[in-house]
Amino acid sequence: MCERGFDLDDRLRERRSRTLYRDLQPADAVGHSARFAPDPGADLPVIEPDHQLVFAANNYLGLAGDERVVEAAQNAADVVGTGAGASRLVTGDTLVHRDLESRIADAKGTERALAFSSGYAANVGTIAALDPDVVFSDELNHASIVDGCRLADADVVVYDHCDPSDLRERMSERRAEPVAAGDVAVPNGGADESWLVVTDSVFSMDGTIAPFEALADLAEEFGAWLLADEAHATGCFVDGGGIVQRAGLEDRVQIQLGTLSKALGSQGGYVAGSSDLIEFLVNEARSFVYSTGLAPPAAAAAGEALHLARTTDRRARLWRNVDKLRDGLEDVGLDVGGETQILPVHVGDREDALALAAALRDRDVIAPAIRPPTVPEGTSRIRVAPMATHSAAELETCIDAFAVAADEVGVI
Incomplete structure (x- = not known):
């Protein structure tokens, strides 16, 4: 055989x-x-x-x-339970989740936020749900971003690390590529593609910081959306926010994403943005829809940790x-x-x-x-x-x- x-x-x-x-x-x-x-x-x-x-x-x-974070987790376990018990679309959506999301949205300066079971799940679920035609991705982006792009089946254009000039060149090249429009070839910019620029904010192996103001300028010039993965920045910078907050670009970064498992000392991930974005992900992000909700003790611990990051x-x-x-x-x-x-x-x-x-x-x-x-x-x-x-x-x-x-x- x-x-x-x-x-x-x-x-x-x-x-x-x-x-x-x-x-x-x-x-x-x-x-x-x-x-x-x-x-x-x-x-x-x-x-x-x-x-x-x-x-x-x-x-x-x-x-x-921290004893205050531990106590928050213990209280949530006592009152709500050790696990969510189901997808949040079934019976797993608790007041603890909603409190955490309210705190994240406030820290990130957005309308709403949505908690995922991990930062990895947040990245993969968000990028795949958006299903962009083209993703422009920093060459040192995290594996969860790479895997999200694969699941989305997008054309991935990798630009040099933290290099807006190289990104501009690659976006210009993509826009200039001829595509068929009936019997005529037109630049790709007229082909109604959806473009997403994705970058870590703090890069985990190099400690470098993405040049967000320049990236936001380029995204707006080319009509793209900008996604910032704040995994290693959340909690550490201005008012417990991330690099987006330090740069004052909350209104120019459509998707702020991160984890609760690093500076916030818990488990899980989040996406912060407009109400429309969150409602869309609730309906379309498979890693949210088909996962049991984040464990209530983890959600409560993260919420308390975020509070301490902002007030101590x-x-x-x-x-x-x-x-x-x-x-x-x-x-x-x-x-x-x-x-x-x-x-x-x-x-x-x-x-x-x-x-x-x-x-x-x-x-x-x-x-x-x-x-x-x-x-x-x-x-x-x-x-x-x-x-x-x-x-x-x-x-x-x-x-x-x-x-x-x-x-x-x-x-x-």
Whole structure:
């Protein structure tokens, strides 16, 4: 009989040979420090005794373990339940969801918002539901954007990272392409195509920021819509909003999208925009229609976290820590990129990056090596992400660990 199955063992061996193999490392808590266990496979993990400092998480404001956020989740579980129980179009639409969406819309300066089960689901569902003819996508956009474009079956035009000039050139080329209109060939701009410009606002592996004012100018010039994925910006910038809020472009970005699982320390995703947009997604976004509603405790936790991001000093504490850590790593002699709370320490060689991450772990600092295919060949780096809850002493410990480990590996 012909074998039509899958040789997964061979595929895994191939990943190991290319140093692409990943495993899971269970932790005992989510916070600025934790105790970890080696991947136990199918067995229960055995947690190691020593705490390690975590400079790898997206829990930027340190709210995942905040007692007020935990209490909000517990209250929602007590009053509403641990799960929504059904799609929100059936019986899973609760007051907790509506409160969260009201808070998001207020922070994002939009008419309405809609909560999804994850940021990934929000991206895939929104782009596929809009079904654009053409998507102009930044070359470093998140995988969920890439997959949304695939599901939409759009013509995807990739432009150079954060480069409005390249985007203008590609939009102009697309508009000038001849298409058939009866017996006459006309420029594509007259063919009634729908165009969508999509970009992350803060890019998760580089810490760079999209040039939104220039992108909004181009979108308006060419009649396109603009979608901003604020996954790594939500909660961290002006009034707990994102880069769109910092730029004051709420009225020029038709779709603001993000996650509740990073700075807001919970789970889920959201889309914010006009009432028409939200009503359309309620009816057409398959990842919303055919998913059980976001768990009420997660919705309540995210709502409380957003409130704290807007009303406490967490954001100020985060940015103080970012500045201190960046200065310390640069003083050591490391090449630190980015312009946000994400601090990529550029190493270049894949093996050096893996060795540096291992040397840091030996010194009780968790900061992962990011290597191809996540980033281009020759651009491997250590992705460092401080939290608002790291103390000054813990930041110094991280800097000292980098100094010793980088010297040991030979990258400084």
